[in-house]
Amino acid sequence: MDGAAPRGLGEIGLTNFAPYLMNRIMGRYNAGFREELAGLGLTTPKARALAVLSVVEAPLVGELAVYTVTEQSTLSRALDQLQAEALIRREADASDSRAVRIVITDAGRAVFADLWPHMHDAQERMFRGIPAAERQAFTATLQKMLVNIRKHEI
Structure with missing residues (x-):
């Protein structure tokens, strides 16, 4: 900045x-996506957890909260429901028995396999009419912005 107000x-x-703009986009995305999730018997926190668990192996609960951008209390309730549905399991951490890791089950992977096409389609709708090069540049910019503002190393 040049020192001017x-x-x-x-x-x-x-x-x-x-x-x-980011808030408007994500607000609209989430509102539309919630309707699709309800049709699959999922909530946003449950869907986020399954999505992350499909690519991140056995994160600690706190790490999962960061990845899912979900308050830990909200995530805890979602995990209780996912466990009751046998879609995840909780395991004690091998190095710290007080810490809990979350593991997706085969049934959870199957539910995510049904969810993924909806997530993919929602993203494609957001990028409709945007050339691949612009899309890649935008995503790269978002990744840099996340590094600039993040509080966690993940």
């Missing part, structure tokens, strides 16, 4: 303020 939001405009 930052321009006000009224000068910039909401549609040029990235956090506003």
Whole structure:
């Protein structure tokens, strides 16, 4: 910055303020996706947990909360439900018996296999009409932004 006072939001405009745009996009994405999840018998926290567990092997509960961007209390309730449905299991950490790792079961992987096409289609709708190069550049920018603001190393 050149030392001048930052321009006000009224000068910039909401549609040029990235956090506003990101919130609008994710709010709309989540609202539309919740309807699809309900049809699959899932909630957003349960779907996020299954998605992460399909690619991250046996994270600690706290790590899973970070990956799923879910409050730990909300995640805990979702994990209770997923465990009751035999879609995940909790295991004591090998090096710290007080720590709990979350493992997706074969049944959980099957539910995620049904969920994935919905997630993929929702992302494709968001990127409709956007060329592949722009999409890749946007994703790379988001990854850099996440590094800039993250509080956790994951």
